[in-house]
Amino acid sequence: MEANRKVIIEVQDVVKQYLMGLNEVLALRGVSFKVYQGEYVSIMGSSGSGKSTLMNILGCLDKPSTGTYKLDGIDIAQLTEDQLAGIRNLKIGFIFQSYNLLPTLNVLENIALPGMYADLPREQRFERALEMGHKVGLDKRMDHMPYQLSGGQMQRVAIARALTLKPAILLADEPTGNLDSKTQEEILDLFDQLYRDGSTILMVTHELDVAERSRRMLSFHDGKQSSDIDLMFFKKQIEAMET
């Protein structure tokens, strides 16, 4: 799109196949696209279309069967296990549908945890965790345990944790999938704010009204990308029609 902007994600002919006994399942059948710095992209598609498979590859939680994936200019296939851990730690903020908080740690400690693996000094970790907690509106809950929180609050903790090391990209796989519509709105408002503050966001959803909150929509069908729509363009047109 905008040629002067930095490419954060570059996916080229990515294929992912699973072996289920004797059957081969092609979850991704050659996917290629780029995401630029500061974009807010949603990934749409019906169940089983390969959205999560793609997100896991983008999050370095899994590896493509073939094809290349470059994150911030780095070819992921070339990295050692330790370097991958470093990438997941510093460059990627992953937000899961099921929050995935550590049940034994409180909110502050959960948010500060990635800093531990980045070898940040303790004070700095907790200072930053407090800052992130404030950003997601959890100032009063910092000493709560995960089981004492609502789903929306847990997802805020997960978002704060994903943000704590200022990653190059925020990946969210159906972040509002377990939430009611009011809480969903709150989380999407938070994403809007992050977008305005300059974060690059990729979000999986299978609901159109959620996808519409992003600025660009990639659609998937049966392991292949079926469309790539610039929602900004449409929004501007709609605004122009309304005024």
Add this chain to the structure above:
Amino acid sequence: MNYFEYLLMALRAIRSKKIRAFLTMLGLIIGVASIVVIVSLGEGNKKQIQDEIKKMGNDLVMVNIQGQSYLPQEAYAQICKAIPEIKNGTPLVQEALGVQFTSAYDQVNIVGIHPNFFKLTSQELLDGRLLNAYDFLRRQNVCVIERTAASQKMFGLNPRVGSVIRIQNQPFTVVGVIKHKDSQFVYAQNSIYVCSTTYRFLKPQPGFKQSLFAATDINLIPRMSKQIRTLIINNFHLNPDEVTVQSLSEFLKSAQQIVAKVTAVIGGIAGISLLVGGIGIMNIMLVSVTERTREIGILKAIGASQRAILFQFLIETIIISTMGGLIGIFLGLGIASFVAKATGLPSQIPVIPSLIGFTFSVLTGILSGFYPAYKAARLNPVDALRAT
């Protein structure tokens, strides 16, 4: 890596999941405690047997004639004369006889001896004097009485040095009081000792059945035993089956063999309980780490390296295993001393077996906690996250 941070984190995890941590520890606690209990009671018994053996005193040769036969009165002197290795000795006759003191009457074990007896069996004099050669040769009506404690009374009364008691209606003057000592020579507590020369007049007998001999040198004892046995069989025409000649050290050896067997059995039981405990520890550790595969997936997803995850689990299992092991030791010692008090069995703090049990259980705990963590840390993050 900041190790202190990992330690804090591990403590945090343990504290917030106290019940899980406790259940994990339980296998360890039971394993270690049972070893400590078994071994400490076992060692206590072993020590008791050894103490008993020590109490018996000098190495002596015991002669026992079984059955109907007796050694004639003069046999004792003949044996002493014939065998140069004998330093000294004493015949021994004993039987419960009627004893009267003032108005009280009872049956008391009367022991007829040579005055050597007291020295041979290391008796402790509490009051007065012991029997001597003069009493023996002159067949004096004197006796030495025995007390478990000097204050303990005989038939509710208190005969002391100078008292006159009647044995089989003959008056005997008490010349000394000795402290009671457990031994396999004298059959009853509160026995009364008289010279064997005097004893003949109390209870006419064809001779004696028991005697003790000391050697001029302990190394001569085995040879001396054989010589005594041969001499008795040949000179006094006794059936070899009726004559047992055994030295205390032989007796000691067989007692020690029993102790060794007891120790082996105890060791076996302890080993089995260690094994069972170890399997329990492994089981609970495997389960608890497998449960946490998802947690490991989360840690990987937010950027923990394999090394960091392994280190974290290692610290946690070390803390849990060590705590479990320590609790086990103290619980075991508590139970052992309780059982010892309740049953009167002796108990002994088994330092080395406890340490072995502790080390084994803690190592089992650490290894079985570490291995599944190692496996989980090597998983693809997606696969670890998918675990439920």
